[in-house]
Amino acid sequence: MSERNRLRSLLTLVQINGLIPIRTQPLYLINLVASPLSFLFFIWIVSRGADLAYGVMGGMVLTMLSVGTGLQSDLTHYRHDMKFQDVVVASPVEAPVYVGGMALSELVYSLPALAVFVILFVYYGYATPESSAVLVGALLLVWSFATAFAFTLATYFQDVRETWMFSPIFSLVLTVLPPVYYPISYLPGWAQVAARFSPTTYAAELVQGAVGLQHLSFDTAVIDWIVLVGFTAALFLIAAFKARWKDP
Amino acid sequence: MGFAIRTEHLRKVYPGAHGASAALEDLTLDIPDGRVYGVIGRNGAGKTTFVRIAATQLVLTSGSATVLGHDVATEERAIRTRIACVPQEARPLYFLNVDEVVYLYLKLRGLDPADARARTKDALEQLSLTEFRRRTVSRLSGGLRRRVLCAMVLASDAEILFLDEPTTGLDPIARRQVWEAIRRAIRERRTILLTTHYLDEAEALSARLALFERGRLVLEGTPEDLRARVRYPYRVTIQGSTPREELQSYGRVSAIEGGFLVFARESEARDLARLALERGLKVGLGPVSLEGIFLDVVGRSIEDEGPTPEVEG
Structure with a gap:
């Protein structure tokens, strides 16, 4: 398959799984806006507006992670209920193109939520060239590892109901327990150690540091980037070698 | 090719x-x-x-x-x-x-x-x-x-x-x-x-x-x-009253509405058709369909979900 055809396949998947379902059922958009904006509202009320910045930065991370939870459900549903993965496997479309296209299509659903957060990000004066670059980089990595993780899991699930069970665990382990919506210093010592096993901790630390919510030394920032890239690379390797594109 | x-x-x-x-x-x-x-x-x-x-x-x-x-x-x-x-x-x-x-x-x-x-x-x-x-x-x-x-x-x-x-x-x-x-x-x-x-x-x-x-x-x-390789490559349909036991010597017999369907070899199929005609029965003779081949080889219909009996050679 040529690069041009790969791009065509990728964009067709965005159309199939992103644009057309939204055209036929616009409520999908509200579904994905609801969770991050609920958290934001909760933080705004409880902190009387003081911790709103944490809500904005955490909301962006949660939005990118929600791509992963949406993706694992869609991939599992398409694989088992529609046999769509089998149709795609027996075609020129390669696994990375399929996963990339599906992950991009999930991003389409997240655009309204991201738009709200970006507006707040700019409105509250957090947007500088440096903070924006850190934000984009960290969010791209979160989106990437969430995609790789979701694809691998989806090829093991036997039924879409298993993803419903897994999604709240996914959210808990990656967004609630790790300090995505608050500084890591709020956690007791043992919990800080536990949080270091979650890649979102490093992403949150970077974005919080980029907008001045916490002081982040240059060395800490470098380590955070290395760990975040390492986590992402590891999940991609697991996807490449362990995901079941072809059934065993 | x-x-x-x-x-x-x-x-x-x-x-x-x-x-x-x-x-x-x-x-x-x-x-x-x-x-x-x-x-x-x-x-x-x-x-x-x-x-x-x-x-x-x-x-x-x-x-x-x-x-x-x-x-x-x-x-x-x-x-x-x-x-x-x-x-x-x-x-x-x-x-x-x-x-x-x-x-x-x-x-x-x-x-x-x-x-x-x-x-x-x-x-x-x-x-x-x-x-x-x-x-x-x-x-x-x-x-x-x-x-x-x-x-x-x-x-x-x-x-x-x-x-x-x-x-x-x-x-x-x-x-x-x-x-x-x-x-x-x-x-x-x-x-x-x-x-x-x-x-x-x-x-x-x-x-x-x-x-x-x-x-x-x-x-x-x-x-x-496939037809050439099955034991009974011909089918004879007989409409009318005939003892089943008599037909069994010609091949495999199945009951159908108003008569019998017999899967047989060519010579037995011809003999059976002649006999049935002599008795004034309605007779149809022709090569087996794929359904017949399937029945002959597997021992039951393709729609049958039950376990398969052991099939001869």
Whole structure:
């Protein structure tokens, strides 16, 4: 398959799984806006507006992670209920193109939520060239590892109901327990150690540091980037070698 | 003429199937190109397992299989650019309309939009789907959904089409439309691997046939070859009152409405027909259908879900 055809396949998947379902059922958009904006509202009320910045930065991370939870459900549903993965496997479309296209299509659903957060990000004066670059980089990595993780899991699930069970665990382990919506210093010592096993901790630390919510030394920032890239690379390797594109 | 698909001692055991028999066992098969190759068998006979291995969707356990000269285990990419598949139990994505299912599938395969548009129009016309082109899949009947999937792969540029029970749930007219589309694909020198429960369909479309039973290849050849190889290649229908015991000396006897159906060898079939005519009974004589061959070889109907009895030689 040529690069041009790969791009065509990728964009067709965005159309199939992103644009057309939204055209036929616009409520999908509200579904994905609801969770991050609920958290934001909760933080705004409880902190009387003081911790709103944490809500904005955490909301962006949660939005990118929600791509992963949406993706694992869609991939599992398409694989088992529609046999769509089998149709795609027996075609020129390669696994990375399929996963990339599906992950991009999930991003389409997240655009309204991201738009709200970006507006707040700019409105509250957090947007500088440096903070924006850190934000984009960290969010791209979160989106990437969430995609790789979701694809691998989806090829093991036997039924879409298993993803419903897994999604709240996914959210808990990656967004609630790790300090995505608050500084890591709020956690007791043992919990800080536990949080270091979650890649979102490093992403949150970077974005919080980029907008001045916490002081982040240059060395800490470098380590955070290395760990975040390492986590992402590891999940991609697991996807490449362990995901079941072809059934065993 | 070359071979589109070749297998040697192909075996498949599903992981975790401890103690169970293999889904496919020692399958050696050469499927010629440019024809319809029919695979028939009861549920669980191994038809879908074979299709999925050849379509690079399923890992084989041992043996080998090549598609268009490429190994399914190591050269999947080279194969996948040249095949298309309608899996058993596949459903088109319910939120797309009929036109989008076909057109977007072709674009997904990398076809140029203008080419994809022209092929979509052609396939929808051929399968009488044009009037439904703007209808969402969720509002289609099961038969129409199946027809949309057939249109999708028949519209593709693939050289080999894997159609796993493509006409299940279709009414007789829709089935004939799919058959016509399949015949047209053959005129375009494409190869079709067709699995079906409908023996009339397999017989009407297939240049060669393979009969699977419990993961093994039981018979293979042209429909004429298959007839020649069965023990009772002729069928005699007798309408009227005759003692069953008397008929049993001529071959295998089945009761039918108003009489009996006897599968027999040529000389016995002729003798029986003569005897029945002498007694003034209504007689029909002819070569066995595929259903008859299946009954003869497997020992029960293709629709029978029960365990198979041991079959003689």
